[in-house]
Amino acid sequence: MNQYWSIRIQNIVPYTPGEQPRDRKFIKLNTNECPYPPSPKVIEAIRAAAGDSLRLYPDPECVELRSAIAKREGLDISQVFCGNGSDEILAFAFQAFFDLDKEVVFPKITYSFYPVYTDFFGLRRKEVPMNPDFSDPIELLCGENGGVVLANPNAPTGIAVGLSVVEKLLQANPDVVVIVDEAYVDFGAESAVKLISQYPNLLVVQTTSKSRALAGLRVGWAMGDAGLINGLRCVRDSINSYTVDRLAQAGAAAAIEDEKYFQFIRQRVMATRERTEKELKGKGFTVLPSQANFLFASHMRYKGKILLDGLRERGVLVRWWDKPEVEDWLRISIGTDEEMAVLIAALEELIRS
Amino acid sequence: MNQYWSIRIQNIVPYTPGEQPRDRKFIKLNTNECPYPPSPKVIEAIRAAAGDSLRLYPDPECVELRSAIAKREGLDISQVFCGNGSDEILAFAFQAFFDLDKEVVFPKITYSFYPVYTDFFGLRRKEVPMNPDFSDPIELLCGENGGVVLANPNAPTGIAVGLSVVEKLLQANPDVVVIVDEAYVDFGAESAVKLISQYPNLLVVQTTSKSRALAGLRVGWAMGDAGLINGLRCVRDSINSYTVDRLAQAGAAAAIEDEKYFQFIRQRVMATRERTEKELKGKGFTVLPSQANFLFASHMRYKGKILLDGLRERGVLVRWWDKPEVEDWLRISIGTDEEMAVLIAALEELIRS
Numbered sequence: 001m002n003q004y005w006s007i008r009i010q011n012i013v014p015y016t017p018g019e020q021p022r023d024r025k026f027i028k029l030n031t032n033e034c035p036y037p038p039s040p041k042v043i044e045a046i047r048a049a050a051g052d053s054l055r056l057y058p059d060p061e062c063v064e065l066r067s068a069i070a071k072r073e074g075l076d077i078s079q080v081f082c083g084n085g086s087d088e089i090l091a092f093a094f095q096a097f098f099d100l101d102k103e104v105v106f107p108k109i110t111y112s113f114y115p116v117y118t119d120f121f122g123l124r125r126k127e128v129p130m131n132p133d134f135s136d137p138i139e140l141l142c143g144e145n146g147g148v149v150l151a152n153p154n155a156p157t158g159i160a161v162g163l164s165v166v167e168k169l170l171q172a173n174p175d176v177v178v179i180v181d182e183a184y185v186d187f188g189a190e191s192a193v194k195l196i197s198q199y200p201n202l203l204v205v206q207t208t209s210k211s212r213a214l215a216g217l218r219v220g221w222a223m224g225d226a227g228l229i230n231g232l233r234c235v236r237d238s239i240n241s242y243t244v245d246r247l248a249q250a251g252a253a254a255a256i257e258d259e260k261y262f263q264f265i266r267q268r269v270m271a272t273r274e275r276t277e278k279e280l281k282g283k284g285f286t287v288l289p290s291q292a293n294f295l296f297a298s299h300m301r302y303k304g305k306i307l308l309d310g311l312r313e314r315g316v317l318v319r320w321w322d323k324p325e326v327e328d329w330l331r332i333s334i335g336t337d338e339e340m341a342v343l344i345a346a347l348e349e350l351i352r353s
Numbered sequence: 354m355n356q357y358w359s360i361r362i363q364n365i366v367p368y369t370p371g372e373q374p375r376d377r378k379f380i381k382l383n384t385n386e387c388p389y390p391p392s393p394k395v396i397e398a399i400r401a402a403a404g405d406s407l408r409l410y411p412d413p414e415c416v417e418l419r420s421a422i423a424k425r426e427g428l429d430i431s432q433v434f435c436g437n438g439s440d441e442i443l444a445f446a447f448q449a450f451f452d453l454d455k456e457v458v459f460p461k462i463t464y465s466f467y468p469v470y471t472d473f474f475g476l477r478r479k480e481v482p483m484n485p486d487f488s489d490p491i492e493l494l495c496g497e498n499g500g501v502v503l504a505n506p507n508a509p510t511g512i513a514v515g516l517s518v519v520e521k522l523l524q525a526n527p528d529v530v531v532i533v534d535e536a537y538v539d540f541g542a543e544s545a546v547k548l549i550s551q552y553p554n555l556l557v558v559q560t561t562s563k564s565r566a567l568a569g570l571r572v573g574w575a576m577g578d579a580g581l582i583n584g585l586r587c588v589r590d591s592i593n594s595y596t597v598d599r600l601a602q603a604g605a606a607a608a609i610e611d612e613k614y615f616q617f618i619r620q621r622v623m624a625t626r627e628r629t630e631k632e633l634k635g636k637g638f639t640v641l642p643s644q645a646n647f648l649f650a651s652h653m654r655y656k657g658k659i660l661l662d663g664l665r666e667r668g669v670l671v672r673w674w675d676k677p678e679v680e681d682w683l684r685i686s687i688g689t690d691e692e693m694a695v696l697i698a699a700l701e702e703l704i705r706s
Contacts (some may be wrong), residue, residue, distance in 0.1 A: 002580030004453050004530050004554060005587075014590030017413055028409070037405035046403040046600065052390035054569040054604075056381070057562070060370055084437055087593040099359050120591035177357050199358060209410070215597035216407040227355030234358075237367030238473035240440040247399065247571035247600045251407075 006318040007133040009067055015116045018319055019036065027342055029203055029333040032155075032184070032294050034213035036268065036336075038251075039261035042214065045254035055297050058246040060237075064336025067250045068256040069221055073193050074076040081233065082252075084243040086207040086220030087181055088151075093222065096231035098123050102146030107136050109325055111155050111181065117162050130325075132286055134296075135159050142172035153183040153189045156319065156331040160189035170199045177228065178296070179203045186266050187273070188291035193223055200225040208333035210293055211266050212255040218254040219244060267294050273334045283351060298329045299351070307350060314346040363471070365669060368469045371672055380695055383670040385508075385537070385647050387566035389456070389621065389689070391604070392614035395567065398607035399600050411599040413590075416462055418602045421609040426546050431579040434586065437596040439536055439560040439573030442585065443502075444470055448574065449584035450530040451476050455499030460489050462678055464508050464534065471617055483678075487641055487649075488512050495525035500543040503572075504534040506542045509672065509684040511540035511643025523552040528579065532556045539564035539619050541644035546576055563646055564619050565608040572605040622627040622646050626687045632697050636704060651682045652704070660703060667699040 001010065018031035062082040070077045083089040094117040098104050103126040108116050118125040127138035134157045141148050148169060153160035170178050180192045182204055192204050203224040209215040222232055236243060244252075254264070277287050277295055285297045299307060305329050308320040311330075321332040332343065354363065371384035415435040423430045436442040447470040449456050458481040459467050469477040473588045481493035487510045494501050501522060506513035523531050531554055538559065545557050556577040562568040575585055589596060597605075609616070630640050630648055638650045652660060657680050659675040664683075672684040685696065 002530075002578075002584060004450050004581060005584050006448065008452075009449055009584055009587045009591075012587060014587055015594060016590070017410070017594040019414055020410055022412070022416070033410065033411055036407045036408065038407050042407070043403050047400050050396050050399040050403065050600075050604075054391050054395070055389065055566040057370070057373055057384055057386045057568040059373055059375065061373065083536065084596060084598075088596075089364055091592040094360065096362055097357050097359055099361075112470075117473055118590050120588075149648055175356075179574040192671070201701060211409040215595075218411070218595055218598040225355075228357060231355060231358045231362055232369055234362045235473075236364055236367070238362075238469050239444040241368060241370040242440075242568075242571055243437060245437075245571040245598065245601055248598055251403075346574055 012120055013116070015113045019317060021317070025315070027316045027335060027339045028286070029339065029343060030319045031215070032210060032333045033215045034210060034265060034269070034293070035334070035339060036213055036265050037044070038213040039255055039258040039300050041258045041261070042251045046251040048314055049247050049250035054246055058244060060241045060247055062244050062249050065253045065256070068253045069223070072256055073223060075193070075196065075223060078228060079196060079223055081222045081229045083220050083222070083236070085218045086181065086205050086210065087113060087285050088243060089205050089220045089222045090181065092178070092235040093177070093179055093205070094118070094121050094123065096235045097228070098147045100124060104147045104149065105141050105145040106149040107141070107154065109157060111135065111151050112321070114149050132138050138169060140166055141169055143177060145173065147176045147219045148173050148178040149181065149241060150178065151183070152192070153184045153187070153290070153292040154330070155184065155292065156294065156326070157288050157296050158292040158294055159288055160291035163190050163192060163195065166192045167195060170195065170202055177201050179205060182206045184210060184292035187270055187293045188215045196224055200227060203228050208252050208255055211262060213265060214251065214255055217231055217248050217251050219248050223257050269334050272337055272340055275337070276334065276340045276344070283347060285342070294333045296329055296331050302351065304328045304330055307347070310350040311343070311346055314349070316343050316346050358680050365473055366469070368466045374493055374670070378668070380669045380688060380692045381571050382688050382692065382696060383672045384568070385563060385686045386568045387563060387618060387622070387646070388687070388692060389566055389618050391566040392608055392611040394611045394614070395604045395607045399604040402603035407599055411595050411597060411602055413594045415597050415602050418597070418606045418609070422576070425609055426489045426576060426610060428546070428549065428576060429579070432549060432576055432582060434575045434582045435597050436573050436589065438464060438562065438571045438635070438643065439534065439558050441596060442558050442573045442575045443532070443534065445585045445588040446530070446532055446558070447471070447474050447476065449588045450581070451500045453477060455497070457500045457502065458494050458498040458505065459502040461509060462487065464504050465674070467502050472503060489514055490565070491518055491522060494522055498526065498529060500529045501526050501531040502534065505533065505545070506537045506538070506643070506645040508537065508645065509647065509682070510641050510649050511645040511647055512641055513644035516545060516548065519545045521549065523555055527554060530554050530556055532558060535559045537563055537645035539615070540623055540646045549577055550694070553580060556581050561605050564615060566618060567604065567608055570601050570604050572601050590694055618642060621688050625693055628690070629693045629697070636697070647684050647686045649682055649684050655704065657681045657683055663703040664696070664699055667702070669696050669699050
């Protein structure tokens, strides 16, 4: 705190990103990054864009990148908006579509940035309790509210819902915007993109950070009715007209266009996830059914914090939250097979000791 | 408008960036970009950073880039904050330091994003009239207010104030934050950075977009007391923890470190500005004394809009605002000597016809 801080930030508890260690080589299974490098075509596109034209502002409308996304998804370019990562897009959407009069609803256990957004933008929220099996409490997200946010698959649980469930949510909330955060959708869940033409209240948010192996590039996008896209544009142009730099636009467009590499990455991550899930279960872990690039797991005899610290001592970072509902759970990103073997060996050692 | 838009955006008039033409080759003197390419060391650094590590999130704290800035400016790293262009930093600062109870003050003719920020963030503002010679109305920025924003040099006038004037502003407003927006400071004005140690209410904002020829990279930074820097961090971590991507961090750090190239750019731009100013005056233009990489000029016989359109027809873009106070003025970015020769020839033709 400082005497010059506004009321807005005096009582805010900001989001805490997963640790990005600078000092030592860890096996990083804590921020759901992709263990594989980006497509060689992405690197090529970035290197080609790294030239004299950097002296000029980027295209504020990201036309080439949006065209690539629209083409892949069968949308019109007017239905696509690009930003500096899906976090920025979510922050824009909370400002563009939610008001103070009614509560924004989302599940109690979900991406921990959502409550930060409602606090920071002066909104009210209702966090509805999960079903006993940690699946999304869909009934409680229907009805009188000021907007709905659903991560699908959910984080940190990894559990996905089917399109019929998303559709139910859209039909039950026709007067408010339903944001479906699909950061992890490419690892086995079904995208709601195909519902956009029927539901003008649907905003689907995706990112290059996970399945395109480009967390370091900061590109996310929203897809929805052009009316919603224009709302996001209005927020952006009230803050910072150029949020996606030239290199990021070029690299992300190349990533979207390299479907073959994308399929290679997602298949490998899913295969490693299936193997890791089996191994963890064999060691006494309960593992939620994941359609994401991470597993949410809890051991019958060991506290989450003990395992977190023990893994860290053995050079493996995973994510843990100091919240009663999930304090016995770890979120473990899917790395390479070799990294997961180190994880399993470290857990074995911990459990034996 | 759309039924789903929040009250917040229903009545907002967003900022309009200068045109970025996609279809045809214009001489772009409309967005104050640098006419020279970035340093070759920047391109090298970006190409080196374009590799496998893009799969990992960037350092949210931009430690290497901030270190480079701190070193150059004789500051501690805790006094530096980096963001996605100086617009994003300004937007963060308005949220971090300004409240609704008192009016934020700034000159009536200045960067047109400031009133958008006050509108969008629900603040009140007082725009104080310029002195008759278009210089900043410093007296009117002193005293009872909720915060001060001063572009130095000012845009679009190009007029700079000396450090003693900035200091007067800081002393007259000790209880509120004074933002000094130094986007154009490197073309002849004096930076307020050296006042930071004495004034905990001073926030200096700079950018790589102009004097480092990197508008396409989107990197800006703020310098000030660590208490203010932490306020900016608090806003960022409530919106988007990773706003500066890996390539932008690497490229900007290389730009800051290449002092020789930086000096080369600013000297060339200043020399071209002096020549162009003389030529414009010789053709009947009034030209304000500029310390920036643009000139603000008005012709004794021709309306601003007529000249704007005539130049556009001749392939030259400049900036004009449809506001009574400045409707007879054009803001002309400083290009290469060749580009300025085309501008002058086009103006000659217009004035003759």
